[in-house]
Amino acid sequence: MTNERDVLITEVALRDGSHAIRHQFTVKQVTDVAKALDEANVPFIEVSHGDGLGGSSLQYGFSLTNELELIEAAASVVKQAKIAVLLLPGIGTMPDLKQAAKLGAKMARIATHVTEADVSPQHIALAKDLGLETVGFLMMSHMAPTEKLVEQAKLMESYGADTVYVVDSAGALLPYQVKERIRALKDSLKINVGFHAHNNLSLAMANTLVAIEEGATRIDGSIRCLGAGAGNTQTEVLVAVLDKLGIKTGIDIYKMMDIAEELVAPILEKPQEITKDSLVLGYAGVYSSFLLHAQKAAQRFGIDSRDILLELGNRKVVGGQEDMIMDVAAEISNRGLVHEH
Ligand SMILES: C[C@H](O)CC(=O)C(=O)O
Numbered sequence: 001m002t003n004e005r006d007v008l009i010t011e012v013a014l015r016d017g018s019h020a021i022r023h024q025f026t027v028k029q030v031t032d033v034a035k036a037l038d039e040a041n042v043p044f045i046e047v048s049h050g051d052g053l054g055g056s057s058l059q060y061g062f063s064l065t066n067e068l069e070l071i072e073a074a075a076s077v078v079k080q081a082k083i084a085v086l087l088l089p090g091i092g093t094m095p096d097l098k099q100a101a102k103l104g105a106k107m108a109r110i111a112t113h114v115t116e117a118d119v120s121p122q123h124i125a126l127a128k129d130l131g132l133e134t135v136g137f138l139m140m141s142h143m144a145p146t147e148k149l150v151e152q153a154k155l156m157e158s159y160g161a162d163t164v165y166v167v168d169s170a171g172a173l174l175p176y177q178v179k180e181r182i183r184a185l186k187d188s189l190k191i192n193v194g195f196h197a198h199n200n201l202s203l204a205m206a207n208t209l210v211a212i213e214e215g216a217t218r219i220d221g222s223i224r225c226l227g228a229g230a231g232n233t234q235t236e237v238l239v240a241v242l243d244k245l246g247i248k249t250g251i252d253i254y255k256m257m258d259i260a261e262e263l264v265a266p267i268l269e270k271p272q273e274i275t276k277d278s279l280v281l282g283y284a285g286v287y288s289s290f291l292l293h294a295q296k297a298a299q300r301f302g303i304d305s306r307d308i309l310l311e312l313g314n315r316k317v318v319g320g321q322e323d324m325i326m327d328v329a330a331e332i333s334n335r336g337l338v339h340e341h
Pocket residue numbers: 016050051052088111139140167168169170196228288289319
């Protein structure tokens with residue numbers, strides 16, 4: 001395989017996919033998948049709890065396996081790929097990042113809500129000090145106008161990030177909005193621009209292609225769509241589509257298809273598809289990782305999960321406010337009782 005790459009893909013199934021399987025990855029699953037992705041010449045493989053380092057908790061869901069064990073195991077089986085970790089300041093800590101680097105992580109992705117880049121300077125600086133390739137990851141990018149996004153991306157650039165990502169956490173962005181955002185970042189930044197999609201409105205591939213057309217060179221995908229909500233841009237499909245477009249990823253398409261089929265499909269509790277709930281995530285602009293939490297709350301209160309998700313969208317709830325899901329479900333359920341009597 002060639003190492004000539006026009007676009008550098010980060011495979012996120014072993015991190016974003018953690019949401020979809022309630023953070024139940026085993027060491028064997030992670031090492032099998034990471035080794036195979038490395039052999040397929042994927043340049044970056046993200047491994048962490050779904051909510052990043054330190055995410056294993058009552059609030060976000062406990063991991064079956066300590067993520068540091070997963071990171072170390074993945075790092076021990078890759079030859080060319082770099083292991084990436086995600087860190088949300090306030091959930092993950094500086095010692096978590098140091099430990100991840102010690103265990104073999106080579107890239108740190110520091111994620112904040114799209115209007116909160118100013119909580120990231122220490123973490124970005126530490127990542128650089130540790131010699132890690134450093135990415136600023138602006139989540140829920142649909143919630144801010146383009147000018148705000150540019151302002152926040154410039155902050156991350158000024159803190160030392162090598163790349164800034166537009167992150168469509170809710171899978172809510174439409175192609176023209178992606179175009180406008182990526183173009184504005186390309187016009188305003190000197191560093192690389194990346195894009196992370198979710199497929200809740202079936203737009204992940206279209207949005208990713210628009211982002212690449214506008215100059216994004218760092219792109220996320222999840223193999224077999226193993227990501228939160230309806231998953232991300234499906235990596236093996238993206239690799240094939242980019243190949244048809246003459247855009248080099250350096251990734252072996254056949255190997256990716258085999259990994260998807262033989263190693264990743266068996267990990268999924270059910271095949272990834274756009275269900276009524278994941279559709280509502282994109283439609284209402286709700287954080288994709290809220291999906292299973294909302295379904296659990298709906299079951300507990302005997303209400304429709306779509307009502308919870310729509311209300312969360314109305315309230316513009318953001319990542320870190322997972323506790324609101326139960327509150328909203330309880331309120332909807334109480335309102336129902338009031339109506340009945
Ligand atoms: C913590 C989130 O799951 C990060 C992410 O992948 C997103 O916002 O999308």
